[in-house]
Amino acid sequence: MVIYSFYIFDRHTECIYSKSWLPPSVSEAPSNPNPPDHPRADRRSKAARAGDDAKLIFGTVFSLRNMVRKLGGDDDAFISYRTGQYKLHYYETVSNLRFVMLTDTAAPSMRNVLHQIYINLWVEYVVKNPLSPVEHKGGEGVKNELFELGLDQFIRGLM
């Protein structure tokens, strides 16, 4: 099983944490024999592109969640979707905190994994941190050493 990336969105629809486990050669643009035609596109930083991806992911899960709720009833929950290339897993807490994970298509349901991340990492290292703010504007308070380390170890243990 391969895990590509992981995102956390808060209740204000903001991406407060994102991490990618893709090797840079894979996630970067394919090796182009010609110099890029659009220098402006090249100038856009990697962070900006990652931010765009996060926005697209949020839009997708938001729409699909609403669709699932409309069709399956208010107690229904969107779990995952799969395309030919990747699989997206979704877990939402009662406080509208949303966890999203992208894996390869063969991965089993990662709902419990996302739940474990919430319980064992988020609650332990972010919520119980007295210095962490209530709202995580721009990822403030989430990017602490213990959380990042724990998450990385947990994910690498799964792969």
Next chain:
Amino acid sequence: MTVFALIIINKAGGLIYNRTFHEGGLNKISTNDYLVLAGTFHGVHAITTRLNPVKNAGGDRTSTSPSVPGAANIVNRPEPSSGLEVLESENFRLQCFNTMTGTKFLLFTDTTQANVDVTIRRVYEMYADYVMKNPFYQLEMPVRCDMFDRKLLSYIREINNR
């Protein structure tokens, strides 16, 4: 094993067919909501294609047919990334089949339903036979073909009673 409903979306994102086979599987929503759902799904499907995290390198040149002039310049294009194929929720499962022309077949089933891809291809065959071959059917317009309705209903009933 139950098939709940079928939705067909044309290549512009418009709802052209919508039928429920099993009451109580999905919430009842109005036709207007179905139209909104079709449009939303069409957009989301396009975004899921773009989100592909594995952008495999497509620049490798191949020499599969060196006899053809100019073949050396043809780059081996990677398989285009597909959009959403299966969506799972706690109460249902949604299988999407995107045809070559961009028409989407959405089949809603219960979470334990197996072989949905076979079912959805059979539905596509029926669509080709009874809708596309109907001389009175106008392309991209809502499907109103009695034969299609009848054949589809009997096929799905067979699956639901299994």
